[in-house]
Amino acid sequence: MLFFLGVYFMIAIKSNAVLKTLKNETSVLVEVEPGITDDLIPRFAALPGVIPNSVSFTSSQDAKRIMEEELGSAFLDLQGENPFFDTYQFNMEKGSVNIPLLRSMKEVHDAYAQSSYVDQISTNVRKFSRLALIVGIFFSALAITLIFNAINLSLAESKSSFYTLKLLGSDWNFIKRPFLQRAFYSGLLSGGIAILLFVIAMTYFMLSNDTIGKIISIWNVILVAFIMLLVGFLVNLLSTNAILNRFLTMKEEDLYT
Template identity: 25%
Template sequence: MAKEKKYRKKKLGSYPFASVVFSITLALFVMGLFGLLIMTTKNLTRLIQENVEMQVFLHKNLSENEIVKITKILSSKDYVTKKAGMAQIEHITKEAAAKAFVKETGEDFVDFLGDNPLRDVIIIKVDPDFQAAANLSEIKKEIEFIRGVYEVTYIENLVQSINANVKKISFVLIGFSVILLIVVVILINNTIKLALFSQRFLIRSMQLVGATSSFIRKPFLSRASIFGLLSGFLAVGLLWALLHFVERQVEGIMDLLKPEQLLVLAGAILMVGLLVGFMSTFAAIKKYMKMSLDELY
Protein backbone atom coordinates (compact mmCIF):
# COMPACT_ATOMS: atom_id res chain seq x y z
CA MET A 1 0.00 0.00 0.00
CA ALA A 2 2.81 2.36 0.94
CA LYS A 3 4.70 1.44 -2.23
CA GLU A 4 1.59 2.06 -4.33
CA LYS A 5 1.08 5.46 -2.68
CA LYS A 6 4.72 6.35 -3.29
CA TYR A 7 4.37 5.34 -6.93
CA ARG A 8 1.36 7.54 -7.40
CA LYS A 9 3.22 10.57 -6.13
CA LYS A 10 5.92 10.04 -8.75
CA LYS A 11 3.57 9.28 -11.63
CA LEU A 12 4.45 11.22 -14.80
CA GLY A 13 2.36 14.36 -15.08
CA SER A 14 1.21 14.42 -11.48
CA TYR A 15 1.91 17.37 -9.21
CA PRO A 16 0.20 18.94 -6.17
CA PHE A 17 -3.50 19.30 -6.99
CA ALA A 18 -4.84 21.43 -4.12
CA SER A 19 -2.10 24.07 -4.04
CA VAL A 20 -2.08 24.58 -7.82
CA VAL A 21 -5.86 24.80 -8.17
CA PHE A 22 -6.14 27.07 -5.13
CA SER A 23 -3.47 29.46 -6.39
CA ILE A 24 -4.86 29.63 -9.93
CA THR A 25 -8.44 30.01 -8.66
CA LEU A 26 -7.41 32.87 -6.38
CA ALA A 27 -5.59 34.66 -9.22
CA LEU A 28 -8.55 34.25 -11.59
CA PHE A 29 -11.01 35.32 -8.88
CA VAL A 30 -9.09 38.57 -8.33
CA MET A 31 -9.02 39.12 -12.10
CA GLY A 32 -12.78 38.51 -12.23
CA LEU A 33 -13.40 40.96 -9.38
CA PHE A 34 -11.55 43.66 -11.26
CA GLY A 35 -13.49 42.78 -14.40
CA LEU A 36 -16.74 43.29 -12.49
CA LEU A 37 -15.47 46.62 -11.20
CA ILE A 38 -14.64 47.76 -14.75
CA MET A 39 -18.06 46.71 -16.09
CA THR A 40 -19.94 48.33 -13.20
CA THR A 41 -17.98 51.56 -13.53
CA LYS A 42 -18.44 51.63 -17.31
CA ASN A 43 -22.19 50.97 -17.12
CA LEU A 44 -22.69 53.47 -14.29
CA THR A 45 -20.80 56.11 -16.27
CA ARG A 46 -22.93 55.36 -19.32
CA LEU A 47 -26.08 55.65 -17.21
CA ILE A 48 -24.98 59.08 -15.93
CA GLN A 49 -24.16 60.21 -19.46
CA GLU A 50 -27.52 59.02 -20.77
CA ASN A 51 -29.24 61.39 -18.34
CA VAL A 52 -27.51 64.52 -19.64
CA GLU A 53 -30.35 66.75 -20.81
CA MET A 54 -31.00 69.82 -22.93
CA GLN A 55 -34.00 72.05 -22.28
CA VAL A 56 -35.58 73.40 -25.46
CA PHE A 57 -37.80 76.38 -24.56
CA LEU A 58 -40.47 77.24 -27.13
CA HIS A 59 -41.99 80.52 -28.21
CA LYS A 60 -45.30 81.36 -26.61
CA ASN A 61 -48.64 80.88 -28.36
CA LEU A 62 -47.45 78.03 -30.59
CA SER A 63 -50.20 75.75 -31.86
CA GLU A 64 -50.34 72.06 -30.94
CA ASN A 65 -49.37 71.12 -34.50
CA GLU A 66 -46.28 73.36 -34.39
CA ILE A 67 -45.15 71.78 -31.10
CA VAL A 68 -45.69 68.28 -32.52
CA LYS A 69 -43.66 69.23 -35.60
CA ILE A 70 -40.75 70.46 -33.45
CA THR A 71 -40.92 67.26 -31.40
CA LYS A 72 -40.78 65.11 -34.55
CA ILE A 73 -37.80 67.07 -35.88
CA LEU A 74 -35.90 66.55 -32.63
CA SER A 75 -36.86 62.85 -32.46
CA SER A 76 -35.21 62.25 -35.84
CA LYS A 77 -31.84 63.64 -34.75
CA ASP A 78 -28.92 61.25 -34.13
CA TYR A 79 -27.81 63.15 -31.04
CA VAL A 80 -31.04 62.31 -29.17
CA THR A 81 -30.75 59.14 -27.05
CA LYS A 82 -32.83 56.23 -28.37
CA LYS A 83 -34.07 53.36 -26.22
CA ALA A 84 -35.90 50.47 -27.87
CA GLY A 85 -36.19 52.69 -30.94
CA MET A 86 -37.92 55.46 -28.99
CA ALA A 87 -36.38 58.93 -28.76
CA GLN A 88 -35.92 60.07 -25.16
CA ILE A 89 -37.94 63.28 -25.40
CA GLU A 90 -40.41 64.78 -22.95
CA HIS A 91 -42.73 67.69 -23.61
CA ILE A 92 -43.69 69.70 -20.52
CA THR A 93 -46.43 72.26 -21.02
CA LYS A 94 -46.29 75.60 -19.24
CA GLU A 95 -49.41 74.61 -17.28
CA ALA A 96 -47.76 71.41 -16.04
CA ALA A 97 -44.59 73.35 -15.16
CA ALA A 98 -46.66 75.88 -13.17
CA LYS A 99 -48.44 73.12 -11.25
CA ALA A 100 -45.12 71.45 -10.42
CA PHE A 101 -43.69 74.77 -9.21
CA VAL A 102 -46.75 75.45 -7.02
CA LYS A 103 -46.60 71.93 -5.59
CA GLU A 104 -42.91 72.27 -4.80
CA THR A 105 -42.95 75.79 -3.33
CA GLY A 106 -46.53 76.11 -2.10
CA GLU A 107 -46.85 79.53 -3.79
CA ASP A 108 -49.34 80.11 -6.60
CA PHE A 109 -47.52 82.71 -8.69
CA VAL A 110 -50.12 82.46 -11.48
CA ASP A 111 -52.85 83.92 -9.25
CA PHE A 112 -50.43 86.55 -7.99
CA LEU A 113 -49.27 87.65 -11.48
CA GLY A 114 -52.55 87.02 -13.24
CA ASP A 115 -50.71 85.18 -16.00
CA ASN A 116 -48.41 82.21 -16.50
CA PRO A 117 -45.00 83.55 -17.59
CA LEU A 118 -43.52 80.07 -18.14
CA ARG A 119 -42.95 78.51 -21.56
CA ASP A 120 -43.53 75.07 -22.97
CA VAL A 121 -40.29 73.11 -22.84
CA ILE A 122 -39.11 70.00 -24.63
CA ILE A 123 -36.47 68.04 -22.69
CA ILE A 124 -34.15 65.86 -24.77
CA LYS A 125 -31.57 63.40 -23.50
CA VAL A 126 -28.30 63.72 -25.42
CA ASP A 127 -26.62 60.57 -26.65
CA PRO A 128 -23.25 60.01 -24.88
CA ASP A 129 -21.47 59.86 -28.25
CA PHE A 130 -22.37 63.52 -28.84
CA GLN A 131 -21.45 64.93 -25.43
CA ALA A 132 -18.11 66.52 -26.29
CA ALA A 133 -18.16 70.26 -25.55
CA ALA A 134 -17.84 71.17 -29.24
CA ASN A 135 -20.69 68.82 -30.20
CA LEU A 136 -23.04 70.21 -27.55
CA SER A 137 -22.34 73.75 -28.68
CA GLU A 138 -23.15 72.84 -32.29
CA ILE A 139 -26.30 70.97 -31.23
CA LYS A 140 -27.46 74.00 -29.25
CA LYS A 141 -27.02 76.28 -32.28
CA GLU A 142 -28.74 73.80 -34.59
CA ILE A 143 -31.80 73.46 -32.37
CA GLU A 144 -32.09 77.22 -31.90
CA PHE A 145 -32.43 77.56 -35.70
CA ILE A 146 -35.60 75.43 -35.64
CA ARG A 147 -38.64 77.63 -36.13
CA GLY A 148 -40.60 78.01 -32.90
CA VAL A 149 -37.62 77.45 -30.57
CA TYR A 150 -36.96 80.35 -28.21
CA GLU A 151 -33.85 79.16 -26.34
CA VAL A 152 -31.79 76.03 -25.63
CA THR A 153 -30.01 75.50 -22.31
CA TYR A 154 -27.94 72.80 -20.64
CA ILE A 155 -25.62 72.63 -17.64
CA GLU A 156 -22.30 73.10 -19.43
CA ASN A 157 -20.06 72.78 -16.36
CA LEU A 158 -21.72 69.48 -15.37
CA VAL A 159 -21.14 67.96 -18.81
CA GLN A 160 -17.50 69.08 -18.87
CA SER A 161 -16.99 67.63 -15.39
CA ILE A 162 -18.53 64.29 -16.41
CA ASN A 163 -16.38 64.07 -19.56
CA ALA A 164 -13.19 64.92 -17.66
CA ASN A 165 -13.90 62.33 -14.96
CA VAL A 166 -14.78 59.66 -17.54
CA LYS A 167 -11.39 60.15 -19.22
CA LYS A 168 -9.53 59.94 -15.89
CA ILE A 169 -11.39 56.81 -14.81
CA SER A 170 -10.81 55.16 -18.21
CA PHE A 171 -7.04 55.74 -18.08
CA VAL A 172 -6.81 54.47 -14.49
CA LEU A 173 -8.87 51.33 -15.19
CA ILE A 174 -6.93 50.50 -18.36
CA GLY A 175 -3.63 50.89 -16.49
CA PHE A 176 -4.75 48.69 -13.61
CA SER A 177 -6.18 46.11 -16.04
CA VAL A 178 -2.85 45.71 -17.81
CA ILE A 179 -0.92 45.48 -14.53
CA LEU A 180 -3.38 43.00 -13.02
CA LEU A 181 -3.34 40.78 -16.09
CA ILE A 182 0.47 40.68 -16.03
CA VAL A 183 0.45 39.86 -12.28
CA VAL A 184 -2.12 37.07 -12.76
CA VAL A 185 -0.12 35.53 -15.62
CA ILE A 186 3.13 35.68 -13.60
CA LEU A 187 1.45 34.22 -10.50
CA ILE A 188 -0.06 31.29 -12.39
CA ASN A 189 3.19 30.73 -14.29
CA ASN A 190 5.29 30.65 -11.09
CA THR A 191 2.77 28.39 -9.34
CA ILE A 192 3.00 25.80 -12.11
CA LYS A 193 6.78 26.06 -12.31
CA LEU A 194 7.06 25.37 -8.58
CA ALA A 195 4.63 22.48 -8.87
CA LEU A 196 6.64 20.92 -11.70
CA PHE A 197 9.93 21.36 -9.84
CA SER A 198 9.38 18.05 -8.03
CA GLN A 199 8.99 16.27 -11.39
CA ARG A 200 12.27 17.40 -12.93
CA PHE A 201 14.19 14.17 -12.19
CA LEU A 202 11.31 12.01 -13.43
CA ILE A 203 11.35 14.01 -16.68
CA ARG A 204 15.10 13.34 -17.03
CA SER A 205 14.58 9.63 -16.31
CA MET A 206 11.98 9.43 -19.07
CA GLN A 207 14.41 11.11 -21.47
CA LEU A 208 17.13 8.60 -20.57
CA VAL A 209 14.92 5.61 -21.38
CA GLY A 210 14.13 7.09 -24.81
CA ALA A 211 10.73 8.76 -24.29
CA THR A 212 9.93 11.38 -26.91
CA SER A 213 9.32 15.02 -25.98
CA SER A 214 5.64 14.81 -26.95
CA PHE A 215 5.14 11.66 -24.85
CA ILE A 216 6.64 13.42 -21.81
CA ARG A 217 4.69 16.64 -22.32
CA LYS A 218 1.29 15.06 -22.96
CA PRO A 219 0.30 14.09 -19.37
CA PHE A 220 1.57 17.39 -17.97
CA LEU A 221 -0.28 19.48 -20.55
CA SER A 222 -3.48 17.45 -20.14
CA ARG A 223 -3.43 17.89 -16.38
CA ALA A 224 -2.55 21.59 -16.66
CA SER A 225 -5.50 22.15 -19.01
CA ILE A 226 -7.86 20.35 -16.61
CA PHE A 227 -6.51 22.29 -13.62
CA GLY A 228 -6.81 25.58 -15.51
CA LEU A 229 -10.42 24.93 -16.53
CA LEU A 230 -11.36 23.67 -13.07
CA SER A 231 -9.82 26.75 -11.48
CA GLY A 232 -11.71 28.93 -13.97
CA PHE A 233 -15.04 27.29 -13.09
CA LEU A 234 -14.31 27.65 -9.37
CA ALA A 235 -13.44 31.34 -9.82
CA VAL A 236 -16.64 31.94 -11.83
CA GLY A 237 -18.65 30.12 -9.14
CA LEU A 238 -17.14 32.28 -6.40
CA LEU A 239 -17.91 35.44 -8.37
CA TRP A 240 -21.51 34.29 -8.93
CA ALA A 241 -21.93 33.65 -5.19
CA LEU A 242 -20.38 37.04 -4.37
CA LEU A 243 -22.70 38.84 -6.82
CA HIS A 244 -25.79 37.26 -5.26
CA PHE A 245 -24.57 38.16 -1.78
CA VAL A 246 -23.95 41.78 -2.82
CA GLU A 247 -27.36 41.91 -4.53
CA ARG A 248 -29.02 41.02 -1.22
CA GLN A 249 -27.08 43.77 0.52
CA VAL A 250 -27.32 46.47 -2.18
CA GLU A 251 -30.60 46.29 -4.07
CA GLY A 252 -30.38 47.08 -7.79
CA ILE A 253 -26.63 46.48 -8.15
CA MET A 254 -27.31 43.75 -10.73
CA ASP A 255 -29.05 46.32 -12.92
CA LEU A 256 -25.59 47.76 -13.62
CA LEU A 257 -24.37 44.43 -15.02
CA LYS A 258 -25.64 43.09 -18.32
CA PRO A 259 -26.00 39.28 -18.76
CA GLU A 260 -23.96 39.29 -21.98
CA GLN A 261 -21.12 41.13 -20.22
CA LEU A 262 -21.11 38.56 -17.41
CA LEU A 263 -20.95 35.74 -19.97
CA VAL A 264 -17.99 37.40 -21.71
CA LEU A 265 -16.21 37.82 -18.35
CA ALA A 266 -16.84 34.17 -17.44
CA GLY A 267 -15.52 33.07 -20.84
CA ALA A 268 -12.43 35.27 -20.44
CA ILE A 269 -11.69 33.79 -16.99
CA LEU A 270 -11.98 30.21 -18.32
CA MET A 271 -9.82 31.07 -21.33
CA VAL A 272 -7.09 32.72 -19.24
CA GLY A 273 -7.04 29.75 -16.83
CA LEU A 274 -6.79 27.26 -19.69
CA LEU A 275 -4.27 29.10 -21.87
CA VAL A 276 -1.95 30.35 -19.13
CA GLY A 277 -1.95 26.93 -17.44
CA PHE A 278 -1.19 25.18 -20.73
CA MET A 279 1.49 27.62 -21.91
CA SER A 280 3.20 27.88 -18.50
CA THR A 281 3.38 24.09 -18.26
CA PHE A 282 4.72 23.81 -21.82
CA ALA A 283 7.44 26.40 -21.09
CA ALA A 284 8.40 24.78 -17.76
CA ILE A 285 8.62 21.27 -19.25
CA LYS A 286 10.71 22.59 -22.14
CA LYS A 287 13.04 24.29 -19.66
CA TYR A 288 13.54 21.15 -17.53
CA MET A 289 14.04 18.95 -20.61
CA LYS A 290 16.93 21.16 -21.77
CA MET A 291 18.68 21.34 -18.37
CA SER A 292 21.81 19.36 -17.67
CA LEU A 293 21.93 16.99 -14.69
CA ASP A 294 24.01 19.49 -12.70
CA GLU A 295 21.49 22.25 -13.39
CA LEU A 296 18.64 20.01 -12.23
CA TYR A 297 20.34 19.70 -8.86
Protein backbone atom coordinates (compact mmCIF):
# COMPACT_ATOMS: atom_id res chain seq x y z
CA MET A 1 0.00 0.00 0.00
CA LEU A 2 2.65 2.51 1.07
CA PHE A 3 4.76 1.82 -2.04
CA PHE A 4 1.86 2.57 -4.42
CA LEU A 5 0.92 5.58 -2.30
CA GLY A 6 4.46 6.89 -2.73
CA VAL A 7 4.33 6.36 -6.50
CA TYR A 8 1.02 8.24 -6.66
CA PHE A 9 2.39 11.17 -4.64
CA MET A 10 5.42 11.36 -6.94
CA ILE A 11 3.18 11.38 -10.03
CA ALA A 12 0.94 14.04 -8.49
CA ILE A 13 3.92 16.23 -7.56
CA LYS A 14 5.86 15.94 -10.83
CA SER A 15 3.21 15.45 -13.56
CA ASN A 16 3.27 19.16 -14.48
CA ALA A 17 7.08 19.10 -14.57
CA VAL A 18 6.95 16.12 -16.96
CA LEU A 19 4.64 17.99 -19.33
CA LYS A 20 6.79 21.13 -19.13
CA THR A 21 9.89 19.09 -20.04
CA LEU A 22 8.10 17.46 -22.97
CA LYS A 23 7.02 20.87 -24.26
CA ASN A 24 10.66 21.96 -24.22
CA GLU A 25 11.90 18.92 -26.16
CA THR A 26 11.48 17.80 -29.77
CA SER A 27 11.76 14.23 -31.04
CA VAL A 28 14.10 13.90 -34.03
CA LEU A 29 14.24 10.98 -36.48
CA VAL A 30 17.37 10.47 -38.61
CA GLU A 31 17.57 8.04 -41.55
CA VAL A 32 21.11 6.92 -42.41
CA GLU A 33 22.45 5.99 -45.84
CA PRO A 34 22.42 2.28 -46.82
CA GLY A 35 25.65 0.46 -46.07
CA ILE A 36 26.59 2.57 -43.04
CA THR A 37 27.66 0.12 -40.35
CA ASP A 38 29.28 2.50 -37.87
CA ASP A 39 27.59 2.99 -34.51
CA LEU A 40 26.47 6.62 -34.63
CA ILE A 41 24.88 6.71 -31.16
CA PRO A 42 27.94 8.35 -29.48
CA ARG A 43 28.13 10.92 -32.28
CA PHE A 44 24.45 11.90 -32.06
CA ALA A 45 24.57 11.89 -28.26
CA ALA A 46 27.43 14.41 -28.37
CA LEU A 47 25.49 16.92 -30.48
CA PRO A 48 24.50 20.16 -28.67
CA GLY A 49 21.03 19.96 -27.15
CA VAL A 50 20.64 16.19 -27.52
CA ILE A 51 19.43 14.25 -24.44
CA PRO A 52 22.17 11.56 -24.41
CA ASN A 53 20.16 8.66 -22.97
CA SER A 54 17.30 9.29 -25.41
CA VAL A 55 19.29 8.15 -28.47
CA SER A 56 18.02 4.84 -29.84
CA PHE A 57 18.68 2.80 -33.00
CA THR A 58 16.25 0.82 -35.16
CA SER A 59 17.62 -1.24 -38.02
CA SER A 60 15.84 -1.47 -41.36
CA GLN A 61 15.18 -5.17 -40.71
CA ASP A 62 13.59 -4.40 -37.35
CA ALA A 63 11.44 -1.70 -38.97
CA LYS A 64 10.33 -4.15 -41.66
CA ARG A 65 9.49 -6.81 -39.07
CA ILE A 66 7.45 -4.32 -37.03
CA MET A 67 5.46 -3.28 -40.11
CA GLU A 68 4.86 -6.93 -41.04
CA GLU A 69 3.47 -7.54 -37.56
CA GLU A 70 1.23 -4.46 -37.73
CA LEU A 71 -0.01 -4.75 -41.34
CA GLY A 72 0.10 -8.53 -41.79
CA SER A 73 -0.81 -9.77 -45.25
CA ALA A 74 -1.27 -6.22 -46.56
CA PHE A 75 2.46 -5.60 -46.11
CA LEU A 76 3.46 -9.00 -47.51
CA ASP A 77 1.64 -8.14 -50.76
CA LEU A 78 4.10 -5.29 -51.37
CA GLN A 79 6.85 -6.20 -53.83
CA GLY A 80 10.46 -5.04 -54.00
CA GLU A 81 13.30 -4.48 -51.60
CA ASN A 82 13.09 -3.39 -48.00
CA PRO A 83 11.81 0.23 -48.20
CA PHE A 84 13.10 1.18 -44.76
CA PHE A 85 16.36 2.79 -43.68
CA ASP A 86 18.35 2.28 -40.51
CA THR A 87 17.15 5.05 -38.19
CA TYR A 88 18.22 6.87 -35.05
CA GLN A 89 15.72 8.62 -32.83
CA PHE A 90 16.50 11.06 -30.02
CA ASN A 91 15.12 14.04 -28.11
CA MET A 92 16.58 17.52 -28.44
CA GLU A 93 15.97 20.77 -26.61
CA LYS A 94 13.66 22.81 -28.83
CA GLY A 95 16.05 25.71 -29.23
CA SER A 96 18.86 23.39 -30.33
CA VAL A 97 17.09 21.55 -33.17
CA ASN A 98 19.03 22.02 -36.41
CA ILE A 99 17.67 19.75 -39.14
CA PRO A 100 19.88 21.22 -41.94
CA LEU A 101 22.98 20.43 -39.86
CA LEU A 102 21.87 16.82 -39.45
CA ARG A 103 21.09 16.50 -43.17
CA SER A 104 24.57 17.80 -44.01
CA MET A 105 26.23 14.81 -42.33
CA LYS A 106 27.54 12.39 -44.97
CA GLU A 107 26.06 9.35 -43.20
CA VAL A 108 22.57 10.88 -43.06
CA HIS A 109 20.00 10.24 -45.78
CA ASP A 110 17.35 12.50 -44.23
CA ALA A 111 16.24 13.93 -40.89
CA TYR A 112 12.87 14.97 -39.51
CA ALA A 113 11.60 16.84 -36.47
CA GLN A 114 8.57 14.83 -35.43
CA SER A 115 5.23 16.38 -34.49
CA SER A 116 4.58 17.11 -30.82
CA TYR A 117 2.12 14.92 -28.95
CA VAL A 118 2.23 16.96 -25.74
CA ASP A 119 -1.53 17.60 -25.68
CA GLN A 120 -2.26 13.90 -26.07
CA ILE A 121 0.36 13.04 -23.45
CA SER A 122 -1.13 15.66 -21.12
CA THR A 123 -4.55 14.04 -21.45
CA ASN A 124 -3.05 10.59 -20.83
CA VAL A 125 -1.16 11.84 -17.76
CA ARG A 126 -4.37 13.27 -16.30
CA LYS A 127 -6.22 10.02 -16.99
CA PHE A 128 -3.40 8.00 -15.45
CA SER A 129 -3.34 10.27 -12.39
CA ARG A 130 -7.07 9.77 -11.86
CA LEU A 131 -6.71 6.02 -12.33
CA ALA A 132 -3.76 5.95 -9.92
CA LEU A 133 -5.84 7.88 -7.37
CA ILE A 134 -8.76 5.43 -7.65
CA VAL A 135 -6.45 2.41 -7.42
CA GLY A 136 -4.57 4.04 -4.53
CA ILE A 137 -7.79 4.72 -2.61
CA PHE A 138 -9.00 1.15 -3.18
CA PHE A 139 -5.76 -0.47 -2.06
CA SER A 140 -5.42 1.97 0.84
CA ALA A 141 -8.93 1.12 2.06
CA LEU A 142 -8.21 -2.59 1.63
CA ALA A 143 -4.87 -2.34 3.44
CA ILE A 144 -6.32 -0.29 6.31
CA THR A 145 -9.14 -2.83 6.70
CA LEU A 146 -6.66 -5.73 6.78
CA ILE A 147 -4.39 -3.91 9.24
CA PHE A 148 -7.37 -3.02 11.46
CA ASN A 149 -8.62 -6.62 11.48
CA ALA A 150 -5.14 -8.01 12.14
CA ILE A 151 -4.64 -5.65 15.09
CA ASN A 152 -8.15 -6.42 16.33
CA LEU A 153 -7.43 -10.16 16.34
CA SER A 154 -4.05 -9.74 18.05
CA LEU A 155 -5.54 -7.58 20.82
CA ALA A 156 -8.74 -9.60 21.26
CA GLU A 157 -6.85 -12.18 23.32
CA SER A 158 -5.98 -9.49 25.87
CA LYS A 159 -9.38 -7.81 26.22
CA SER A 160 -10.15 -9.60 29.50
CA SER A 161 -6.83 -8.32 30.85
CA PHE A 162 -7.81 -4.79 29.82
CA TYR A 163 -11.05 -5.11 31.79
CA THR A 164 -9.22 -6.45 34.86
CA LEU A 165 -6.68 -3.63 34.79
CA LYS A 166 -9.49 -1.12 34.40
CA LEU A 167 -11.27 -2.56 37.48
CA LEU A 168 -8.03 -2.23 39.44
CA GLY A 169 -8.05 1.48 38.68
CA SER A 170 -5.24 1.54 36.13
CA ASP A 171 -5.07 4.64 33.98
CA TRP A 172 -6.12 4.12 30.35
CA ASN A 173 -2.90 5.65 29.08
CA PHE A 174 -0.91 3.23 31.26
CA ILE A 175 -2.83 0.26 29.82
CA LYS A 176 -2.49 1.42 26.22
CA ARG A 177 1.14 2.55 26.32
CA PRO A 178 2.91 -0.80 25.58
CA PHE A 179 0.50 -1.64 22.75
CA LEU A 180 0.81 1.81 21.20
CA GLN A 181 4.60 1.60 21.40
CA ARG A 182 4.51 -1.74 19.61
CA ALA A 183 2.17 -0.29 16.95
CA PHE A 184 4.49 2.70 16.52
CA TYR A 185 7.56 0.55 15.86
CA SER A 186 5.58 -1.82 13.64
CA GLY A 187 4.44 1.15 11.56
CA LEU A 188 7.98 2.45 11.28
CA LEU A 189 9.16 -0.98 10.13
CA SER A 190 6.48 -1.32 7.44
CA GLY A 191 7.10 2.27 6.35
CA GLY A 192 10.85 1.67 6.23
CA ILE A 193 10.47 -1.41 4.00
CA ALA A 194 8.14 0.47 1.63
CA ILE A 195 10.55 3.44 1.53
CA LEU A 196 13.50 1.16 0.72
CA LEU A 197 11.63 -0.33 -2.26
CA PHE A 198 10.49 3.13 -3.35
CA VAL A 199 14.00 4.62 -3.18
CA ILE A 200 15.45 1.67 -5.15
CA ALA A 201 12.79 2.12 -7.86
CA MET A 202 13.26 5.90 -8.07
CA THR A 203 17.07 5.59 -8.14
CA TYR A 204 16.86 3.10 -11.01
CA PHE A 205 14.59 5.37 -13.07
CA MET A 206 16.65 8.48 -12.31
CA LEU A 207 19.92 6.81 -13.34
CA SER A 208 18.55 5.02 -16.41
CA ASN A 209 16.77 8.04 -17.91
CA ASP A 210 18.26 11.53 -18.13
CA THR A 211 14.85 13.16 -18.55
CA ILE A 212 13.47 11.59 -15.37
CA GLY A 213 16.75 12.42 -13.63
CA LYS A 214 16.23 16.10 -14.49
CA ILE A 215 12.58 16.12 -13.40
CA ILE A 216 12.84 14.23 -10.10
CA SER A 217 15.28 15.55 -7.51
CA ILE A 218 16.60 13.83 -4.40
CA TRP A 219 14.50 16.27 -2.35
CA ASN A 220 11.34 15.04 -4.08
CA VAL A 221 12.25 11.48 -3.12
CA ILE A 222 12.98 12.52 0.49
CA LEU A 223 9.64 14.39 0.73
CA VAL A 224 7.61 11.44 -0.55
CA ALA A 225 9.59 9.02 1.66
CA PHE A 226 8.76 11.17 4.70
CA ILE A 227 5.05 11.13 3.78
CA MET A 228 5.18 7.33 3.41
CA LEU A 229 6.85 6.97 6.81
CA LEU A 230 4.28 9.28 8.42
CA VAL A 231 1.36 7.39 6.90
CA GLY A 232 2.93 4.04 7.85
CA PHE A 233 3.08 4.62 11.58
CA LEU A 234 -0.09 6.77 11.78
CA VAL A 235 -2.26 4.02 10.28
CA ASN A 236 -0.94 1.45 12.78
CA LEU A 237 -1.01 3.87 15.70
CA LEU A 238 -4.52 5.23 15.11
CA SER A 239 -5.97 1.78 14.36
CA THR A 240 -4.46 0.33 17.54
CA ASN A 241 -5.67 3.27 19.62
CA ALA A 242 -9.24 2.96 18.25
CA ILE A 243 -9.37 -0.77 19.01
CA LEU A 244 -7.94 -0.28 22.51
CA ASN A 245 -10.53 2.40 23.28
CA ARG A 246 -13.30 0.05 22.15
CA PHE A 247 -12.03 -2.76 24.37
CA LEU A 248 -11.61 -0.45 27.36
CA THR A 249 -15.20 0.78 27.09
CA MET A 250 -16.60 -2.76 26.99
CA LYS A 251 -18.84 -4.01 29.72
CA GLU A 252 -18.15 -7.37 31.36
CA GLU A 253 -20.96 -9.12 29.45
CA ASP A 254 -19.42 -7.98 26.15
CA LEU A 255 -16.01 -9.54 26.79
CA TYR A 256 -16.88 -13.00 25.51
CA THR A 257 -19.15 -12.06 22.63
